[in-house]
Amino acid sequence: MASYNTIENISGDGLRGLSDYCKFEYNLVKNFYVANANHDDIFQSWSGGVNGIPVGADTVTGIEIRGNTFISHTDANQPLVSQPQAIGCFDGTFKDWIIENNLIITEHWHGISLYGAINCKIVNNILAENSLNLDASMVPWIKITAHKNGTLSTGNIIRNNFCSSMTNDANIGTVDHNVISKNYTAYFVNYSGNDFHLKVGSALINAGSNVATPIIDLEQNSRLAPYDIGCYEFGAVSTDIQEISRPNTIHVFPNPVTEFSRVEIFSNLEEVIDVEVIDVIGKTIISRNEKLIQGVNSFNLDNSTLKPGMYFIKITGAQSKAMTRFVKN
Known part of the structure; x- marks a missing residue:
C-alpha cells in the first residue's frame, strides 16, 4: 500500500504498480520535469518482464487507485516542463482493477488508459487539461482498448466520470453516466486554481449513478444519493475525525x-x-x-x-x- 504521500519534482514515473493487489490511495503526485526522451507516467503498470515472462504476457490483478491527486505541473514558470501520461497501462492484462475518485490534471492523451482490461472499474474520476498549458494539442482521455495481442477487453465499468475525451473499443462493458466536456468553468469552482469542487448549479450534481460506485468521495466524505459525477460530492457529509x-x-x-x-x-x-x-x-x-x-x-x-x-x-x-x-x- 502507498497512501497519503506527496511525491513532487519528478523525472520519470511517479508511481508504479507491478504486483497484484497493490493499493495507491490519497497520494499527491505533481510537478514533472523532462530529463530524457522517454515518456513519463504519473502512474504506470505492466505485466510480465520477470522470470522469463515477456512484458505483456501475464496479468496484474486487483490494483486499486483511489482518491489521488495527479497534476503534471503547478508553476507556470517551471523549467523543463514534462507532459506526463497520467495512468498509462499498455501491456496488460489488467484484471479486477478499481480506479476511483481520482483528480487528474495533465496535458496528455493518456489520462486513464488500459490496454487489455478485464472486469475493471473506472468510476467517479475527474480528468482535465492543465490550465497552465492550454496550448497543448493533447487532452486527457479515458480509454479501454484491446490487449496488444488482440485479446478484447471485457466486463468493465466506466461510470460517473468527467473527462475531456473518451475513446473506447466497442463492447468493453458498461459505459454510462459520464460527462465529456472542456467547458471546465461551467462545472467547477475555480478551474485555473485547480479547485474541482462542484460549483453551485453544476450540471454534475445528482447526475451520477449509485450502482457499483464509491459511497465516499476523494475527501472521504459520504456521498448523498443520487450521487454526483466526478471525485467531489457537492454537499457531502463529513466522515472526518x-x-x-x-x-x-x-x-x-x-x-x-x-x-x-x-x-x-x-x-x-x-x-x-x-x-x-x-x-x-x-x-x-x-x-x-x-x-x-x-x-x-x-x-x-x-x-x-x-x-x-x-x-x-x-x-x-x-x-x-x-x-x-x-x-x-
Missing part, C-alpha cells in the same frame, strides 16, 4: 474498510485504552484493550464480523477520548 478531547487523534484506513483495517492513534502519554466499535444504533460490536506509548501507535482491526454499513470507533482512557466513523463495504 470527531475529536472529543485533545491531544489524541485517531485514523482508520483504508476507509471504507475491508476485512482488516489499520487504526492509528497519536498519544501524548502512556496508558491503556478501551477500543470499541459501535454500530449506528449504539450497540458495541467489538471491544478490546490497547496499550499506548507516547507518540504514534497503530494496530490492526479485524472487521470480518461486521456487516456492510457505517460504524464508529471509540477510544477511551484516563486521558484519551476520541471517536471517528468508518464504513464497511
Whole structure:
C-alpha cells in the first residue's frame, strides 16, 4: 500500500504498480520535469518482464487507485516542463482493477488508459487539461482498448466520470453516466486554481449513478444519493475525525474498510485504552484493550464480523477520548 504521500519534482514515473493487489490511495503526485526522451507516467503498470515472462504476457490483478491527486505541473514558470501520461497501462492484462475518485490534471492523451482490461472499474474520476498549458494539442482521455495481442477487453465499468475525451473499443462493458466536456468553468469552482469542487448549479450534481460506485468521495466524505459525477460530492457529509478531547487523534484506513483495517492513534502519554466499535444504533460490536506509548501507535482491526454499513470507533482512557466513523463495504 502507498497512501497519503506527496511525491513532487519528478523525472520519470511517479508511481508504479507491478504486483497484484497493490493499493495507491490519497497520494499527491505533481510537478514533472523532462530529463530524457522517454515518456513519463504519473502512474504506470505492466505485466510480465520477470522470470522469463515477456512484458505483456501475464496479468496484474486487483490494483486499486483511489482518491489521488495527479497534476503534471503547478508553476507556470517551471523549467523543463514534462507532459506526463497520467495512468498509462499498455501491456496488460489488467484484471479486477478499481480506479476511483481520482483528480487528474495533465496535458496528455493518456489520462486513464488500459490496454487489455478485464472486469475493471473506472468510476467517479475527474480528468482535465492543465490550465497552465492550454496550448497543448493533447487532452486527457479515458480509454479501454484491446490487449496488444488482440485479446478484447471485457466486463468493465466506466461510470460517473468527467473527462475531456473518451475513446473506447466497442463492447468493453458498461459505459454510462459520464460527462465529456472542456467547458471546465461551467462545472467547477475555480478551474485555473485547480479547485474541482462542484460549483453551485453544476450540471454534475445528482447526475451520477449509485450502482457499483464509491459511497465516499476523494475527501472521504459520504456521498448523498443520487450521487454526483466526478471525485467531489457537492454537499457531502463529513466522515472526518470527531475529536472529543485533545491531544489524541485517531485514523482508520483504508476507509471504507475491508476485512482488516489499520487504526492509528497519536498519544501524548502512556496508558491503556478501551477500543470499541459501535454500530449506528449504539450497540458495541467489538471491544478490546490497547496499550499506548507516547507518540504514534497503530494496530490492526479485524472487521470480518461486521456487516456492510457505517460504524464508529471509540477510544477511551484516563486521558484519551476520541471517536471517528468508518464504513464497511
